[in-house]
Amino acid sequence: MRVFATYNIKGGVGKTSAAVNLAYLSAAAGYRTLLWDLDPQAAASYVLRVKPRVKGGAKALVRGARPLDDAIKGTDFDGLDLLPADFTYRNMDLALHAAKRPTRQLSRLLGPLAAEYDVVFLDCPPSISLVSENILQAVHTLLVPLIPTTLSERTFDQLTSFIGGQDGRRPQVLAFFSMVDRRKRLHRDITARLPAERTDIAAAVIPAMTVVEQMAVRRAPVPAFAPRSAAAARYRELWEELQVRAGLDGPG
Amino acid sequence: MATARCLEFVVEDGTEDMPRRLAGALEPRFTVIQETRGPARQVWLDTFDRRLQAAGLVLRQVTASHSAELVLSTSAGADLASQRLTPPRWPRRLDAIPDGPVRARLDPVVGIRALLPLARAEGSLTRLRVLDGEAKTVARITVDAASLVRPVAGPLPRRLMIAPVRGYQEAADRAARLLTAAGVLSPAERPAFQSVLDAAGPGPGDAAGGAGAALSPEMPAHTALAGVLQRLAGTITANVGFVIRDVDAEFLHDLRVAVRRTRSVLKLAGDALPGGLAARFAPEFKWLGDLTTPVRDLDVYLAGFDAMATGLSAASPGDLEPLRAHLAGRRAVERRRLVRGLRSARFAGLMAGWRAALDEVAAQDAGAGSDVGTLAARRIARAYRRVIRLGSAIAAAEDAGTAPPAEDLHSLRKRCKELRYLLETFRPLYDPAAYGRAVKDLRGLQDVLGEFQDSEVQRAAIRGFAEQMLAPPAAPTRIQHANGKPSAGEAKPGELAATLLAMGELSARLDQRQRRARRQVAGRFAEFAGAGTLRTLGIRTRAARA
Numbered sequence: 001m002r003v004f005a006t007y008n009i010k011g012g013v014g015k016t017s018a019a020v021n022l023a024y025l026s027a028a029a030g031y032r033t034l035l036w037d038l039d040p041q042a043a044a045s046y047v048l049r050v051k052p053r054v055k056g057g058a059k060a061l062v063r064g065a066r067p068l069d070d071a072i073k074g075t076d077f078d079g080l081d082l083l084p085a086d087f088t089y090r091n092m093d094l095a096l097h098a099a100k101r102p103t104r105q106l107s108r109l110l111g112p113l114a115a116e117y118d119v120v121f122l123d124c125p126p127s128i129s130l131v132s133e134n135i136l137q138a139v140h141t142l143l144v145p146l147i148p149t150t151l152s153e154r155t156f157d158q159l160t161s162f163i164g165g166q167d168g169r170r171p172q173v174l175a176f177f178s179m180v181d182r183r184k185r186l187h188r189d190i191t192a193r194l195p196a197e198r199t200d201i202a203a204a205v206i207p208a209m210t211v212v213e214q215m216a217v218r219r220a221p222v223p224a225f226a227p228r229s230a231a232a233a234r235y236r237e238l239w240e241e242l243q244v245r246a247g248l249d250g251p252g
Numbered sequence: 253m254a255t256a257r258c259l260e261f262v263v264e265d266g267t268e269d270m271p272r273r274l275a276g277a278l279e280p281r282f283t284v285i286q287e288t289r290g291p292a293r294q295v296w297l298d299t300f301d302r303r304l305q306a307a308g309l310v311l312r313q314v315t316a317s318h319s320a321e322l323v324l325s326t327s328a329g330a331d332l333a334s335q336r337l338t339p340p341r342w343p344r345r346l347d348a349i350p351d352g353p354v355r356a357r358l359d360p361v362v363g364i365r366a367l368l369p370l371a372r373a374e375g376s377l378t379r380l381r382v383l384d385g386e387a388k389t390v391a392r393i394t395v396d397a398a399s400l401v402r403p404v405a406g407p408l409p410r411r412l413m414i415a416p417v418r419g420y421q422e423a424a425d426r427a428a429r430l431l432t433a434a435g436v437l438s439p440a441e442r443p444a445f446q447s448v449l450d451a452a453g454p455g456p457g458d459a460a461g462g463a464g465a466a467l468s469p470e471m472p473a474h475t476a477l478a479g480v481l482q483r484l485a486g487t488i489t490a491n492v493g494f495v496i497r498d499v500d501a502e503f504l505h506d507l508r509v510a511v512r513r514t515r516s517v518l519k520l521a522g523d524a525l526p527g528g529l530a531a532r533f534a535p536e537f538k539w540l541g542d543l544t545t546p547v548r549d550l551d552v553y554l555a556g557f558d559a560m561a562t563g564l565s566a567a568s569p570g571d572l573e574p575l576r577a578h579l580a581g582r583r584a585v586e587r588r589r590l591v592r593g594l595r596s597a598r599f600a601g602l603m604a605g606w607r608a609a610l611d612e613v614a615a616q617d618a619g620a621g622s623d624v625g626t627l628a629a630r631r632i633a634r635a636y637r638r639v640i641r642l643g644s645a646i647a648a649a650e651d652a653g654t655a656p657p658a659e660d661l662h663s664l665r666k667r668c669k670e671l672r673y674l675l676e677t678f679r680p681l682y683d684p685a686a687y688g689r690a691v692k693d694l695r696g697l698q699d700v701l702g703e704f705q706d707s708e709v710q711r712a713a714i715r716g717f718a719e720q721m722l723a724p725p726a727a728p729t730r731i732q733h734a735n736g737k738p739s740a741g742e743a744k745p746g747e748l749a750a751t752l753l754a755m756g757e758l759s760a761r762l763d764q765r766q767r768r769a770r771r772q773v774a775g776r777f778a779e780f781a782g783a784g785t786l787r788t789l790g791i792r793t794r795a796a797r798a
Contacts, residue, residue: 030336032353049388074418076381076389081418219387 001114002246004121005139005171009155011126014145014178016043017212017222018238019123022143024221025239027079031118031248034072034081038092038135039125042085048075049219050084057088061109062095068109069116077224081117093130106134119248128162136163141246142171145178145206148190160200174245176202176238202245204237259428260329260444261437263395263410270395270412271380277434282390282427283383292316292377294398296448297342299365300494300503307361310445311354315339316377322354329443331415333357343368343499364555366500371452373398373408382414382427390423391416396444406451411444412437467680469625473524476624478614480677481517484510485607496591501551504590508548511541516673521631524621529609536602543593546586549713553579560758567754574751578721628678629791635671636786642667643697643777650774658708661773665701668694686788693783697776700769707766714759718752 004022006015016039023035037044042052050073060066072081096102110120124135136142144159146152156175163170175198177191195201206212209231211222218225223232242248263270275284295313298304304311305327312323320339325331333353340348343366349355375398382391394413400406414431416424431437442450467476487510494503515537522530557576561569593599642664649656672694679687786792 049386051386072418074389074420076417 001117002119003139004141004143005124005135006143007124008144009128013147016123018145019121020044020047021221021235022239023080023121024223026119027077032079033119034117035121036083037085037123039085039123040087040089044123045084047215047219048082050082052085054086057086058092059095062099062105096130102130103133103137107138110138136166136171137169139171142173144175146175147179148177148187173200174202175200177205179208180205181208202238202241204234204241206234259414260440261412262440263412263437273436277431277436278427285381287379287381289378290317294373296370297367298370299362300368303361313339324354324357327443345500365502371400371448372402373400375399384423389417390420391427400451403452408451409447467624469681471624473622473624473627474613477525478610482610484514492594496594504548508544511537513673517677520670520674524627533606547590550579550583564754564757567757571750571754574747625681628681632674633786633791635674638667639671640781647774647777661704665705668698682789690785690788693780693785697780700772700776704766704769707762711759711762714755718755
């Protein structure tokens with residue numbers, strides 16, 4: 001089982017869009033895929049039409065009073081399941097803090113799912129917290145959406161040095177440019193310069209397009225409702241690159 | 253993951269207007285949309301000995317609109333896993349199915365057996381989705397309108413299945429209740445697979461009844477024995493085609509067991525059959541048994557090869573690869589001989605003559621012969637006494653500190669086998685619990701004697717293989733594989749030396765195993781002798797001697 005997380009300290013950078021579209025593409029490629037919506041704002045759950053409610057909330061999941069397995073819902077797409085968000089996830093830090101080895105809890109909870117899923121995506125809340133530390137321990141690849149601005153670049157530097165300073169297991173980091181507007185000179189400059197300077201930036205670039213915003217209206221992944229769109233093609237490129245970088249060698 | 257409850261219904265009338273009828277019953281609570289409708293072929297699969305059915309599983313290959321998938325479900329109809337595949341030509345072993353969720357669940361159940369097509373159906377499949385108020389899919393509906401095309405043509409009930417999407421069982425149950433209340437459908441009384449089985453009739457393995465013949469103690473002995481032997485003949489015949497096609501190694505094993513049981517009945521109770529039948533047919537069944545031995549021995553070696561290779565300590569497992577190639581080459585040669593034998597007029601004549609002779613015996617009057625209950629008690633008691641006599645002599649020799657010769661242990665093994673075959677042949681005459689205990693007591697001794705003898709035979713075989721591998725290239729053991737790879741006879745001298753050294757290590761390990769088994773024989777025999785098998789079965793010794 002490979003665990004990926006879409007993560008950024010900043011909000012509104014395209015984490016959920018990437019998580020939903022990549023999870024959809026993973027399932028369509030034949031991988032048994034689970035998307036865990038960890039963000040209490042529940043955008044991924046909304047897009048996939050699942051009510052953002054988990055009985056017992058974050059506390060019951062972290063304590064093990066309710067197995068993760070029980071809370072999973074099937075989506076409308078073959079091979080893609082969702083562990084929905086819950087508003088109590090805003091207090092997940094507290095629940096994690098109360099547990100033994102608080103930074104390893106997500107990893108522990110995901111363990112039993114390995115028999116059932118080939119790929120897990122975590123759609124993470126925008127913050128840097130105990131939840132983030134748990135995510136770093138649990139994932140193989142951290143996918144970081146970057147809006148090509150100077151401040152985003154700085155935030156990415158902060159994140160990579162934070163990961164570099166972590167004890168124990170450190171995930172592979174793969175950033176990708178998100179919400180790119182080619183009309184803006186700064187966007188053009190940074191998307192041209194940064195990949196030449198760093199190896200942890202994907203070649204695939206996700207443009208700022210209306211069709212991506214339409215996900216919340218159509219309540220479906222872009223490749224499902226607009227398979228021939230340019231955005232769907234870019235997400236496919238990103239998925240192909242992720243498979244290669246993460247060493248996924250085909251479903252089953 | 254908790255198994256979802258799938259709901260199944262019978263559609264009494266046509267399925268043509270189904271989406272509209274379903275929508276009428278489910279709206280406004282749910283919306284129904286049709287996803288696909290088109291022709292579909294379905295193949296139900298199981299092993300010859302129905303391992304999936306015994307485990308409560310149903311495996312189906314569904315081919316519709318250029319794509320195929322394997323669907324594994326419970327016998328009650330709940331889907332467990334599905335997996336896309338390029339349909340192979342069945343029967344095939346599990347390695348024809350790529351790794352995936354279905355394969356993972358099949359592996360422990362199916363093991364080394366091949367999957368055979370039990371039935372094929374053709375018709376149309378309509379797939380629909382049930383959406384809730386959020387336009388979220390909560391259940392999938394499949395309408396299956398198919399007819400059986402193999403093994404016989406015939407209609408199947410038109411069915412509608414509602415499968416909940418994970419986490420939406422309650423919604424699916426509610427949809428099912430609405431459909432029932434609207435009178436659109438009636439719940440299916442029997443799962444779909446049962447209807448298929450009923451329509452298809454007996455499967456390829458159902459003729460192979462083994463020793464489970466219907467017997468009662470008062471039956472005339474010759475009639476009862478003819479029945480037992482007819483069933484064994486049925487097993488032989490049912491397996492032959494699969495052995496010839498090399499579907500899986502178990503067909504040959506089952507055929508050999510049936511031949512061995514036939515030979516045992518002829519040897520140990522054949523005098524109860526009229527007309528010198530036993531004397532007439534025993535040599536022919538010996539021929540048949542001998543014909544099958546080399547391939548079976550090689551199958552056993554090849555099946556255990558990886559375990560054998562990984563157990564090496566001084567040599568590396570890869571050193572044995574030329575031996576594997578050699579064994580595979582030998583098997584190809586021996587299999588050709590086996591197939592020639594099974595296709596020969598001699599084999600066809602044997603089976604036809606044998607079955608006709610048994611029919612004649614079964615039709616004969618009771619006459620003055622004994623009943624099968626008495627015959628069984630006498631023959632089991634006699635075989636038991638032989639085991640005790642020989643075992644006691646071996647134990648006494650062990651006590652005196654003189655190791656009994658290997659031939660004595662081999663003889664004891666043969667006597668134990670005879671007793672076991674008699675128990676199995678006459679099994680229906682005894683209380684199942686008593687029979688189970690008697691076999692269990694005997695099995696403990698048989699296991700250790702088997703280990704002793706197998707080690708000896710395998711050591712001798714390894715020596716034989718080594719000699720064959722060292723034979724000059726022109727020797728008949730030099731085999732070119734079908735895939736064009738060179739055989740062991742063409743291994744380089746360095747490789748051959750490594751292989752022979754590894755084989756030496758195997759031989760030494762077999763020697764250790766044999767010594768360990770030998771040390772256990774006396775103890776296991778004492779346990780068996782103390783268990784009182786005849787008493788367990790309710791056989792009175794004096795009456796049995798009469």
